[in-house]
Amino acid sequence: MPFLFQRRYGPEHRAMSRNYVHTCLEQSLAASGLTDATGQPLSFKPHDFRRLFLTDAIRSGLPPHIAAKIAGHKVLDTTMGYAAIYPEDVVAHHRAFIARRRSLRPCEEYREIMPEEWQDFLGHFELRKVALGICTRDYGTPCVHEHACIRCPQLRPDPAEMPRLQGIRANLQDRLAEAKEHGWLGEVVAIEASLTAADQKLAGMRQLASRHTTIHLGMPDFRRDVGRASRPS
Structure with missing residues (x-):
């Protein structure tokens, strides 16, 4: 039971x-015979x-x-x-x-963080901002889509970047027509996958825009606190 x-x-x-x-x-x-402070059972x-x-x-x-x-x-x-x-x-x-x-627990789990590790941690968040929104991939994980953000489910689209994505979608349609004209079937499949992902991202942007007014709070900036400065590329 x-x-x-x-x-x-x-x-x-x-x-x-x-x-x-x-x-x-x-x-x-x-049976125990236990009593309280007054002598009562x-x-x-x-x-x-x-x-x-x-x-x-x-x-x-x-x-x-x-x-x-x-x-x-x-x-x-x-x-x-x-x-x-x-x-x-x-x-x-x-x-x-x-x-x-x-x-x-092992003492090494509570060791002090090395300066290089802290810099690497901050660098991950500095690379979060991309053209179409914010990348939400976990710290320490590689970009499995080789920075093809349109196809990546980890992209959190920014409704303010909708015109940019619409321009990218129009360019994809032009490339799709060219690929079909030349018979580049592999390219056709790849571009169609990107178009499908772009449509999904646009739908997500419209949904966010209609749900509430977006207030851009900016990216977290730790440089003022830790003295880090981004090096020019």
């Missing part, structure tokens, strides 16, 4: 009922263990938002209400958890 806790009931296994769990808790506490409800679990997990460094996901809470404040600890304790225990995790 798809239940974590089951009990034998005659010839079959059944899920534990709420009353059965209450009975087991009462019998266990009675301890009393637990099943829900108390949910609070104990979350408190112990967060004290051990589990991030509160992950604890909330495990508990099924939609609001983080609900989880923090379950956890019987103060916010400053949460921060301290989480930092201790991260320190323990780092101590178990």
